[in-house]
């Protein structure tokens with residue numbers, strides 16, 4: 001099997017090898033802190049060896065539950081927010097056909113917003129369907145999924161009765177605590193556990209990511225295998241890939257490049273970038289520090305954000321997720337009249353046009369003062385997504401260590417919640 005690669009040659013006119021070497025040394029220390037459990041937030045290092053410890057029994061149970069739901073339903077609603085949906089959404093979007101949504105989708109998402117219109121339209125969509133619910137919340141108390149779950153559970157009971165509804169609801173939550181655990185135990189829902197020592201944004205390789213991906217019909221074993229292989233590769237060489245990426249981005253940060261834009265040239269990677277944004281944003285954005293994680297979809301956004309990236313404030317760098325091989329092959333046809341003047345492209349693969357757009361953009365942006373990192377992915381498969389997830393997770397742990405923050409907490413998220421609870425009159429929040 002091949003492996004994802006890193007190319008940072010196009011940052012070297014912005015930061016020198018010696019500046020990267022300084023950060024690389026810090027990366028080695030940060031990695032040690034993760035491996036021997038002495039870093040800040042060390043209660044949440046369960047993700048480090050998680051892929052290696054996933055057993056065949058666990059994967060079989062996930063497959064069995066997914067198959068049961070696939071047989072019993074037309075559609076399964078995945079209810080969750082943040083780390084409780086982004087990993088699964090990233091894999092499902094990456095692996096699905098671009099128009100699958102129009103031809104009988106198996107999985108839809110809810111509980112990642114509190115839009116009344118979204119929920120109303122979802123309920124209308126589900127009205128004549130056999131549906132199931134996979135509700136995911138580590139804390140079991142997050143408002144967005146809790147509101148969506150209450151509505152959908154009532155609808156399911158109304159459409160199918162209490163007994164069938166119980167069979168079609170699966171909960172993924174804490175082993176012992178939280179409202180969702182209490183409810184699941186009382187109602188007798190099938191449950192899967194999010195380990196205590198794995199935070200939400202690091203949970204894609206637990207049932208949180210694996211069960212929805214399996215329900216959608218994709219290969220969770222290949223996903224896990226990719227992560228296992230990336231872990232093993234890192235063990236051999238001091239986590240070379242992750243440590244280098246962490247060092248390079250911190251060398252850039254030290255020089256005032258405070259925004260990292262993750263770029264794709266394939267819209268299927270849109271949600272991989274959303275997952276990455278939560279991972280890095282929640283992990284590093286604290287104590288008035290941290291690189292701001294942003295993302296764009298090219299070439300689409302070259303026609304909107306491209307102007308700013310080329311000529312706006314020079315405080316950003318790009319990390320391009322570059323896919324080597326496409327799944328399908330398509331050539332630009334020849335036209336006898338050539339009225340659109342495109343015959344110079346006739347016979348070329350559409351992907352060649354895309355690759356030249358990628359190279360042309362890289363050269364233009366580097367010329368314009370935007371350092372460029374490339375993460376090269378051999379093909380868009382579950383296996384390489386598994387590698388990519390693990391590469392990014394480890395790099396994030398290392399990068400947070402270099403920055404000196406606790407990578408694994410998210411105290412800042414509470415501020416909006418407290419205000420919302422106070423405004424909504426939640427008991428206990430009146431005085432705040």
Ligand SMILES: O=P(O)(O)OC[C@H]1O[C@](O)(CO)[C@@H](O)[C@@H]1O
Pocket residue numbers: 081082083084136137138139140141142145200201282410413
């Ligand atoms: O799984 P839970 O507990 O509902 O939390 C969902 C998300 O909310 C946060 O706790 C805060 O936004 C994230 O860290 C987490 O991924």
